[in-house]
Structures are given as C-alpha cells and as structure tokens.
Amino acid sequence: MTAMEQAVGAGLQPKDYKSDYKPIWCPGCGDYSVLTSITKALSVLGVARENAAVVSGIGCSSRIPAYTSLYGFHGVHGRALALATGLKIARPDLTVLVTGGDGDGFSIGGNHFLHACRRNVDLTYIVMDNQVYGMTKGQASPTTASEWEGSKLTPHGTGVSPFQPLAVALAAGANFIARGYAGDPNGVARLIVEGVQHPGFSFIQVLSQCVTYRAEQREWRSRVRPSAKEPTANAARASRRILDDDGFTTGIFYLGSRPPYQPVTATDRTLADIEQRFVI
Amino acid sequence: MLSTAESTRASGSSEANEPSEPSRPSRARKSAQDTRVASSVSIALTGSGGSGVMTAGQMLLDAAARGGFQGMMTRSLGPQIRGGEAEAFLRLSASEVTCPGDGVDILIAFDWTSTERFAGEISLKPSSLVLADPELGPAPAMITGSGARRIDLPLKALLAGIPDGRPNMVGLGILAGLIGLPEDSVLAVLNRMLKRKGAEALAASTAGIQAGYAAAADMPADFRLTAAKQAASRWNISGNEAIGVGALRGGVRFVAAYPITPATEILEWLAPNLEHLGGELVQAEDELASINMAVGGSFGGLATLTATSGPGLALMIETLGLSVASETPLVVVNVQRGGPSTGIPTKSEQSDLNIAVYGLHGDAPHIVTATNSVADCVFTAQWSVYLAEALQSPAIVLTDQLLGQTRAIIEAPEGASFVARREVAEGDLENYLRYAVTESGVSPMAIPGTPGGEYVADGLEHTPRGRPSSQAEDHLTQLDKRNRKLELFDYGKHWADIEGDGEIAVVTWGSCTGPAREARVRAEAAGLKVKLISLRLLAPMQTARFEKALKGVKKVLVVEQSHSQQFYHYLRAHYDLPKDVKVLSRPGPLPIRPAHIYERLADWS
Ligand SMILES: Cc1ncc(C[n+]2csc(CCOP(=O)(O)OP(=O)(O)O)c2C)c(N)n1
Ligand code: SF4
Numbered sequence: 001m002t003a004m005e006q007a008v009g010a011g012l013q014p015k016d017y018k019s020d021y022k023p024i025w026c027p028g029c030g031d032y033s034v035l036t037s038i039t040k041a042l043s044v045l046g047v048a049r050e051n052a053a054v055v056s057g058i059g060c061s062s063r064i065p066a067y068t069s070l071y072g073f074h075g076v077h078g079r080a081l082a083l084a085t086g087l088k089i090a091r092p093d094l095t096v097l098v099t100g101g102d103g104d105g106f107s108i109g110g111n112h113f114l115h116a117c118r119r120n121v122d123l124t125y126i127v128m129d130n131q132v133y134g135m136t137k138g139q140a141s142p143t144t145a146s147e148w149e150g151s152k153l154t155p156h157g158t159g160v161s162p163f164q165p166l167a168v169a170l171a172a173g174a175n176f177i178a179r180g181y182a183g184d185p186n187g188v189a190r191l192i193v194e195g196v197q198h199p200g201f202s203f204i205q206v207l208s209q210c211v212t213y214r215a216e217q218r219e220w221r222s223r224v225r226p227s228a229k230e231p232t233a234n235a236a237r238a239s240r241r242i243l244d245d246d247g248f249t250t251g252i253f254y255l256g257s258r259p260p261y262q263p264v265t266a267t268d269r270t271l272a273d274i275e276q277r278f279v280i
Numbered sequence: 281m282l283s284t285a286e287s288t289r290a291s292g293s294s295e296a297n298e299p300s301e302p303s304r305p306s307r308a309r310k311s312a313q314d315t316r317v318a319s320s321v322s323i324a325l326t327g328s329g330g331s332g333v334m335t336a337g338q339m340l341l342d343a344a345a346r347g348g349f350q351g352m353m354t355r356s357l358g359p360q361i362r363g364g365e366a367e368a369f370l371r372l373s374a375s376e377v378t379c380p381g382d383g384v385d386i387l388i389a390f391d392w393t394s395t396e397r398f399a400g401e402i403s404l405k406p407s408s409l410v411l412a413d414p415e416l417g418p419a420p421a422m423i424t425g426s427g428a429r430r431i432d433l434p435l436k437a438l439l440a441g442i443p444d445g446r447p448n449m450v451g452l453g454i455l456a457g458l459i460g461l462p463e464d465s466v467l468a469v470l471n472r473m474l475k476r477k478g479a480e481a482l483a484a485s486t487a488g489i490q491a492g493y494a495a496a497a498d499m500p501a502d503f504r505l506t507a508a509k510q511a512a513s514r515w516n517i518s519g520n521e522a523i524g525v526g527a528l529r530g531g532v533r534f535v536a537a538y539p540i541t542p543a544t545e546i547l548e549w550l551a552p553n554l555e556h557l558g559g560e561l562v563q564a565e566d567e568l569a570s571i572n573m574a575v576g577g578s579f580g581g582l583a584t585l586t587a588t589s590g591p592g593l594a595l596m597i598e599t600l601g602l603s604v605a606s607e608t609p610l611v612v613v614n615v616q617r618g619g620p621s622t623g624i625p626t627k628s629e630q631s632d633l634n635i636a637v638y639g640l641h642g643d644a645p646h647i648v649t650a651t652n653s654v655a656d657c658v659f660t661a662q663w664s665v666y667l668a669e670a671l672q673s674p675a676i677v678l679t680d681q682l683l684g685q686t687r688a689i690i691e692a693p694e695g696a697s698f699v700a701r702r703e704v705a706e707g708d709l710e711n712y713l714r715y716a717v718t719e720s721g722v723s724p725m726a727i728p729g730t731p732g733g734e735y736v737a738d739g740l741e742h743t744p745r746g747r748p749s750s751q752a753e754d755h756l757t758q759l760d761k762r763n764r765k766l767e768l769f770d771y772g773k774h775w776a777d778i779e780g781d782g783e784i785a786v787v788t789w790g791s792c793t794g795p796a797r798e799a800r801v802r803a804e805a806a807g808l809k810v811k812l813i814s815l816r817l818l819a820p821m822q823t824a825r826f827e828k829a830l831k832g833v834k835k836v837l838v839v840e841q842s843h844s845q846q847f848y849h850y851l852r853a854h855y856d857l858p859k860d861v862k863v864l865s866r867p868g869p870l871p872i873r874p875a876h877i878y879e880r881l882a883d884w885s
Contacts, residue, residue: 021747048731049731049734050728050729050730050731050732050733050734051728051729053579053728054736055576065736066736066738066746066747066748069734070734071726071728071733071734071735071736072734072735072736072737073575073576073579073606073736073737073738074736074737074738074739074740074748075572075575075599075602075606075737075739076572076598076599076601076602076739078568079568079569079572079599082564082565082568082569082570082572082573082576083572083573083575083576083579084576085562085569085573085576086534086536086562086572086573086574086575086576086577086578086579086580086584087576087577087579087580087728088576089534089560089562089573089577090534090560090576090577090578090580090581090582090584091580091581091728091729093729094580094728094729111565111566111568111569112565112568112569114565115564115565115569263560263561263562264555265554265555265558265559265560266555266556266558267556267557267558268556269553269556269557270557271528271529271557273556274525274528274553274556274557275515275525278515278516278517278521278525278692279513279514279515279692280342280345280346280514280515280516280689
C-alpha cells in the first residue's frame with residue numbers, strides 16, 4: 001500500500017486495521033468480536049490508520065490496541081480516559097477510541113468516567129462489560145450481580161448493588177449513550193460508527209462475555225434484544241428507558257446535543273510579549 | 281548599626297573540560313566580578329490577613345526595584361483560607377539577594393497576636409527596630425526579650441485628617457523613608473496600582489504614604505541603603521512564575537492541572553499565557569488524571585508539563601513509571617511543602633527528594649532536577665523540558681514553597697537555547713521499530729498522524745517493535761536501553777553550580793543554596809576558603825563529575841532542609857565523600873539561614 005492510499009484512508013478493509021499480533025484471549029471470548037466491530041467501523045468511517053488512536057488501560061479487553069494497526073496507548077489500569085483526553089485535546093485532528101473493561105472503567109477508573117462524561121471531549125469509549133475481572137482471574141467487578149458467589153474473594157457474593165453504567169453516564173452528562181452485544185458484531189460496529197460521528201463524549205457499553213469466569217454468559221444470546229424505540233434526545237425519557245431496562249436491550253439510548261469540549265486557544269502573542277510583563 | 285549581608289556574587293570555578301554549552305543566565309558571567317560586601321535591610325510587616333501587609337510589602341519591593349535596588353519578598357500565612365495572620369518579609373539590597381538572610385532589621389507590627397504567630401520566623405536583635413502602635417498594649421516577650429529598639433507608631437494621630445487613610449500605607453511610607461527610597465518611586469508604584477480605583481483612593485493612599493515619610497524623618501537613619509546602578513533589564517517575578525516562563529521557553533504547549541498549594545500559581549500563570557501561544561491547559565479531576573492527560577498530550581507530540589506538590593506527586597508515581605516504560609517525555613514540577621501527608625501546605629521543606637529519586641517501582645531510570653534560586657527556576661524548568669524531550673523520559677523538577685512563592689528582583693534571564701527537540705520518526709517508516717535498540721538508547725518516536733509509524737506505546741515490557749513481551753532478553757535489552765540513554769547523555773556543566781574553591785565544601789541543593797552562597801562569601805571574607813556545590817541534576821547521578829568537583833576537598837558540610845537527612849543519605853549512597861563530613865539539617869518550615877551555615881564552617885577550622 002502506498003503512503004498516499006494510507007493518507008486518505010481510501011478503501012481500507014477491516015482487516016487492514018488489524019495487526020498480525022495474535023490476541024492472548026481465551027477462545028470464545030467476546031472481545032474478539034469487539035475487535036472485529038472496531039475494525040469494521042473504521043473501515044466504514046474511512047479513517048486513515050495514522051489518524052486514529054486506540055487508548056486503553058489494563059485488563060483482557062484493554063489489550064485491544066496492540067491487535068490493531070493504529071497508533072495506540074496501553075497505559076495503566078483505570079486511566080485510559082484521562083490519557084485519551086490529553087491526546088484528543090492536544091491533537092483534535094485525531095479520531096480517538098478508548099477501550100477497556102468494566103473493572104478498568106467503572107472501578108479503578110470510575111472517577112475519570114464521571115468526568116469524561118461531563119467534560120464531553122470528542123472521544124468514543126467502548127467498555128467490554130463482562131461483569132467480572134477477567135485478567136486477574138475472576139473477581140467481582142462493579143457490574144457483577146450482588147449475589148454472584150463465583151469468586152474466592154467474595155464467597156458470599158458482594159452484597160453490593162451493581163453499578164449502572166448507562167444511568168451514570170446519562171447523569172454525568174455523556175452525549176451519546178448506547179449498548180451493544182458482542183454476539184452482534186455488525187450491530188456494535190454500527191454503534192461505533194455513530195458514536196464516532198456524534199460530537200462529544202460517546203459511551204458504548206458492549207456486553208462481552210467472559211467464557212472462562214462467567215461461562216453462564218453464553219446464555220446472553222437468548223436474553224439480548226434490540227430496542228424497538230428511536231433514540232431520544234430527551235434526557236428524562238432516556239433516563240426512564242435506561243432505568244426500566246433489564247440491561248439486555250441494545251441500541252442507542254440517548255443522543256445529546258451538548259457542544260463538545262473546546263479548549264480556548266489563539267496564537268496572538270509571542271513569548272517576548274508575555275515576558276515583557278515582568279520587566280521593571 | 282547596619283546589618284550587613286555579603287553579596288552572593290561568588291567567584292565560580294569553571295570546569296575547563298566541560299563541553300561548551302549554549303549560554304544560560306549563569307553565575308559564571310557574574311563570577312568575573314570580585315566579591316563585594318554590600319548592605320541589605322530585612323523588613324517584616326505583620327498583621328491580620330486583612331491588614332494589607334502583603335500589599336504594602338509588594339509595593340515596597342516594586343518601588344525599591346524602581347529606585348535602584350534588588351530584593352525579594354516572601355509571604356508567610358497562617359492556615360486560614362482568608363484572614364488569619366500574615367507576614368510580608370522583604371530583604372532589600374543594592375546587590376543580588378538570594379535568600380531571606382539571618383534576621384529582621386525592621387519590624388512593623390499591626391497587631392501583637394498575629395506577630396506572635398511568627399515568633400519562630402522573626403529573629404530580632406538589639407540593633408533591630410520595632411514599630412507598633414502603643415494602643416496595641418504591652419508587647420509580647422518575643423519583642424521585649426530581644427532587646428530591639430522600640431518606636432511608637434501612633435496610627436490614629438498619623439492618620440488624622442486623612443479620610444479613609446490606611447495604616448498599611450503609613451507603614452509603607454515609613455519603611456520607604458527609613459531605607460531612603462525616593463518618594464516619587466513609591467508614588468509611581470501607587471499610581472500604577474490605583475489607576476482604576478479613582479481619585480479619592482489615590483489621594484488617601486498618597487497622604488498615608490506622605491505621613492509615613494514625615495514620621496520616618498525623625499527616626500534613626502541607620503538603615504539607609506545606597507542605590508546602585510542596576511542591570512539594564514530586570515524582572516520582578518516569583519519562582520512559580522519563573523517556572524512557567526522556563527516551561528514556555530522550553531517549548532511546553534500542553535499542560536494538565538490539578539490545583540495544590542504551593543504549586544497552583546504555576547498552573548494559574550500558565551493557563552492564560554499558554555492560551556496566547558496556541559497551547560492548551562486542561563483542568564483535570566485529580567492528579568491521576570492530570571499526569572495521564574500529560575502523557576496523552578505528549579504521545580500526541582507536544583512538549584508537556586504538569587505541576588503539583590507532595591500529595592499530588594505521590595498520586596502520579598504509577599504513571600511516572602508508565603512514562604519511563606513507554607518512553608513518553610513529560611515534565612512534573614513538584615513544589616515541595618512540609619510533609620508527610622497534608623503536612624504543612626503553606627510552608628517549605630526539602631523532604632520529597634526520596635520520592636522523586638527512588639519513588640518509582642521497578643528499575644525506572646528518570647531525570648530529577650532541582651532549582652536553586654528564583655532566577656534559576658527559569659533556567660532549570662527550561663533545561664528540564666529540554667532533557668525530557670531529548671531523552672524521551674519523565675523529568676521531575678524539584679522546587680519548593682520558599683522559591684516558588686518568593687517574589688524577587690532578578691536580572692532578566694538570558695534565553696538559553698534549550699528548546700524541546702524530540703527525535704521523531706519520519707519519512708520511509710517501513711518496518712518501523714518504536715523501541716529500536718540504538719547506541720544512544722534514544723529511539724526515534726513516531727507522532728500520530730505519521731503514516732507508517734503506527735505503534736502502541738506500552739507500559740508492559742516490550743520488544744523493539746513495541747509488542748508486549750515477558751522474555752528475559754527483551755526485558756534486559758530494554759532496561760539497558762532506557763538506562764543507557766540517561767547515562768550517555770552529556771549534561772554539560774549544568775549538573776551543578778560550583779562556586780569558589782577550598783578544602784571545605786558545602787554540598788547542598790535547592791533553596792538551601794541561597795543561604796549557602798551567602799555563608800560561603802562571608803567565610804571567604806573572614807579568610808576561610810570554601811567551595812560550594814549545589815546539585816541541579818539529582819538523577820541520573822553524575823559520579824565522575826562529582827568526584828572531580830570534590831578533588832582537593834577534605835571536609836564536606838551537607839546542608840539540607842529535611843528531618844531525616846534525605847540528601848545526606850542520597851550523597852552517601854551514590855558518591856564517595858571524604859571522611860570528615862558534617863550535616864546541617866533541619867525540617868521546615870524554619871529556613872536555614874546563612875549564619876547557621878557560616879557558624880558550622882567557622883567552627884570547623
Ligand atoms: C493499579 C493496579 N491495580 C491492580 C491491577 C491488577 N488488574 C489488572 S486487570 C484488572 C481488572 C481487569 O478487569 P476489567 O477491567 O473488567 O477487564 P477484563 O480483564 O475483564 O477485560 C486488575 C484488577 C493493575 N494492573 N494495576
Ligand atoms: S478471561 Fe474472560 S475476558 Fe479474559 S480473555 Fe478469557 S474469556 Fe476473555
């Protein structure tokens with residue numbers, strides 16, 4: 001491929017956005033299909049590889065950057081949104097995707113999630129929610145049901161009600177809120193395309209099964225259903241839909257119209273002008 | 281009697297073998313001049329937070345600068361958010377002032393309760409002058425016990441006939457009169473300050489200042505200073521602002537910020553100024569976020585900085601390791617305050633040396649620098665940006681509350697030619713290896729947007745290509761490479777400021793350098809030859825250079841402001857010291873004074 005073709009991103013196939021590096025994931029892990037959805041979405045969007053970046057934290061799902069052929073940053077646990085915020089503000093020309101797990105995003109990174117929603121920087125955040133810590137071998141995460149007794153760390157269940165990512169995102173000010181299912185990679189790809197195109201902070205929760213520590217999640221296929229409703233721009237209506245839902249409806253729940261974060265900047269002074277103010 | 285403090289224009293020992301470097305606002309230039317003994321006056325104004333002592337102090341410093349003097353002002357505040365006690369401390373002289381000095385020559389107290397809160401910081405002697413309103417009642421023991429001369433300041437009488445007259449303006453007039461500042465330089469500062477406040481406010485303040493001058497005419501004349509010809513261009517700047525200037529000079533165009541005392545002024549100064557230069561500052565939700573935002577901005581190709589103090593640095597540590605492993609350049613300025621934990625936020629200490637040098641987990645070589653004067657904040661900040669970018673490494677800049685919140689009159693710093701220059705990967709990038717194993721250890725970095733350079737920056741150990749690896753060989757190769765780039769780099773003469781020569785050396789760092797300079801010159805005037813070594817580069821350690829600097833030195837006095845003697849232990853761990861070593865250490869917030877250092881030197885010989 002010539003540099004020119006790369007530069008315009010014309011006609012890149014989904015596979016062109018994949019690297020030749022073999023994922024460490026277990027066979028059957030939902031994250032494979034999320035990777036596919038990401039590469040499909042980029043192909044549809046026609047983004048040149050060098051103009052997109054994938055930023056992640058730590059976890060099975062956070063391994064995604066290395067499996068793409070894009071620029072990427074595999075940072076520390078929980079801080080992907082902050083790192084991506086810095087990147088996007090410094091380089092507004094880039095398409096920045098943020099990927100990770102429910103532990104990375106809602107537990108250790110929970111505060112950054114709130115502030116990324118309210119800051120509304122033009123990022124697309126894809127959380128592969130498997131309601132467990134996969135990488136550390138099966139502990140409860142913030143989205144795990146309170147009575148789940150599958151972890152040695154919480155043998156009686158957590159006894160704590162699960163985190164509601166969509167409701168929290170809405171309350172915190174996210175501009176685009178959607179849910180997808182890894183069993184429907186085309187559907188997830190469509191959500192990613194819309195999320196990237198929608199200005200501001202786009203949050204996509206993808207139910208992505210952990211076949212190793214939550215084998216029962218294979219049953220999700222029978223529970224997931226697409227929403228019959230059109231996306232709403234009305235936050236009160238979106239809130240009702242989210243709170244009334246059992247967590248298995250997919251689609252776009254909210255399309256906000258808040259303008260994205262726009263740093264104020266101008267090149268209207270020189271450093272010498274600035275230093276002049278110290279002169280006695 | 282005049283309190284004399286020696287000029288700090290030391291005669292520097294230049295290192296002939298060092299590679300020549302672009303010029304910087306160096307001491308070396310001044311070192312051609314011979315050592316002069318000059319006079320200085322130290323002034324304290326104390327009162328409640330609303331008494332205007334800071335305004336009066338600030339105006340006195342401005343007026344002194346216009347009147348042909350140099351000087352500095354530090355602020356000392358109680359823990360209260362508003363109000364509480366406040367002390368403006370000034371030291372003025374015809375020549376350079378690099379530290380607060382030994383004691384207070386003139387104290388104006390607007391109330392005794394506030395003044396007593398600073399008893400530990402205000403050291404009075406029989407030659408000192410204490411001015412206070414007799415209506416304040418009997419003076420506390422810190423005054424009566426000092427034997428200082430007392431002058432009554434009948435404020436009501438002095439302000440009679442001045443509608444809305446303010447005691448702080450009378451105080452300003454008295455101080456200006458006592459040191460012999462021409463009235464017009466004070467009034468010029470006043471005019472500029474009250475430009476928009478209207479004629480009445482201006483008239484009231486003018487009358488107050490004039491009343492002060494009139495009162496001073498009858499007071500002892502032994503604190504008069506003689507103005508000197510000053511450098512053509514001088515600045516009035518705080519250490520924190522100077523960090524901002526150095527950062528911008530170095531090329532910083534992205535800053536992520538979370539407020540913390542005493543670093544906030546760096547960020548607040550940068551916010552509007554960065555904006556005018558086409559850069560960005562973003563306020564983060566915490567320091568975990570601010571440092572990660574900085575890493576993101578740097579990955580995007582911009583020279584990047586964040587500033588904090590101890591508690592924030594502690595939160596940033598994990599990501600500093602990420603910056604090391606992923607080789608993403610970054611500058612973190614740490615304005616030290618009393619620790620541990622929340623400690624003493626408003627006061628200075630040098631107790632973050634250990635966390636800065638040793639705090640990272642894993643084998644994580646990185647850069648640690650230290651500023652050693654207000655003027656040096658410009659240079660060291662700029663140099664640190666340059667080093668971080670050239671070496672694709674985090675650089676922690678250690679400064680402290682004393683330097684950061686001191687406002688000083690300095691010679692306009694020359695523009696050192698250290699401007700961020702990152703080695704970037706461009707052109708044909710077929711088979712590009714982000715972490716290629718190079719001789720220098722520095723590998724060209726592709727910036728997003730560059731076709732063919734796509735790579736994933738990773739905190740996981742990696743192959744030269746950037747792919748995660750847990751192989752022993754990759755780990756060793758990359759550890760070696762990351763260490764090598766810091767070890768092989770030529771830091772030139774800037775690793776330390778070395779002044780004078782002798783068999784005794786004072787080895788110090790940071791804000792202890794000011795008093796050490798003054799003590800060294802004082803010792804020299806008394807016939808005692810002393811060398812001063814102030815380390816600017818704390819990591820990586822400069823073993824060979826240090827050894828050379830210590831050649832011929834038989835005794836070392838280590839000076840630092842830390843309770844556990846962190847600097848002494850650091851020196852012991854990394855450098856060979858002569859057998860005869862003494863340590864002068866004390867925790868903050870009380871500063872180490874030139875006299876403390878001088879006494880140790882004098883009593884050795
Ligand atoms: C500071 C820190 N604490 C703990 C860990 C250990 N750790 C690695 S991944 C992980 C949780 C991952 O869970 P999740 O984000 O849900 O991702 P998944 O593996 O399920 O995709 C934890 C706790 C770490 N790497 N860093
Ligand atoms: S442990 Fe679970 S989340 Fe991790 S790779 Fe295996 S299936 Fe996927």
